[in-house]
Amino acid sequence: MSREQEPAAAVRPERRRPARERILRAAARRFYQEGVTATGIDTITAEAGVAKMSLYNNFSSKADLVRAYLDDRHEDWLVRYRERVGPERDPRDGVLGVFDTYIDGADAPPTGDFRGCGLLNAASEMPAGHEGRAQVRRQKEEVERMIADHVTALLPGRPDAARATARQIAFLLEGAMVRAGLEGDSRCLRDARAMAERLLDQA
Secondary structure (H helix, E strand, O other), rough: OHHHHHOOOHHOHHHHHHHHHHHHHHHHHHHHHHHHOOOOOOEEEHHHHOHHHHHHOOOOOHHHHHHHHHHHHHHHHHHHHHHHOOOOOHHHHHHHHHHHHHHHHHHOOOOOOOOHHHHHHHHHOOOOOOOOHHHHHHHHHHHHHHHHHHHHOOOOOHHHHHHHHHHHHHHHHHHHHHEEEEEEEEHHHHHHHHHHHHHHOOO
């Protein structure tokens, strides 16, 4: 069958998606693979198959698009985490599920070759005091609170031990994620998961 004979959906399936979604998907791929600063608006619109005016009809500026990218990436991680651990998660499984969700992303990154945490990568390009850095900090704090809530449930009546253990696990996670990004695979995250499991056993 020639290209002319193919159904329209088979030729350009992305065209069926709303413009905003196509722009955000294209930006996510490019921002993650090449960096926020290095990725221009023209590159994003070309990959999304939209006019530049369409981008500005959906996002007021590149900064607005970056904010949407960060929020979308964080929300995607939360959805994958909830799907992985399920609604009736045991607190221990809840902690280890955080590592497992990051491992899943490292083994099968949705936006190209694995380069570590997309949030931290983006924040590293921003100057001190940039609103994007504050956005990423809030997102990371949310994950840390999730870990803390699970550890607190595992150590009832021991708030100091729970707080210290959760902090250690959160720092272990983020350090492993940075190193995993340099290595380009999930091995450091798997090692960190095993360390976190031992911390829970010893708490």
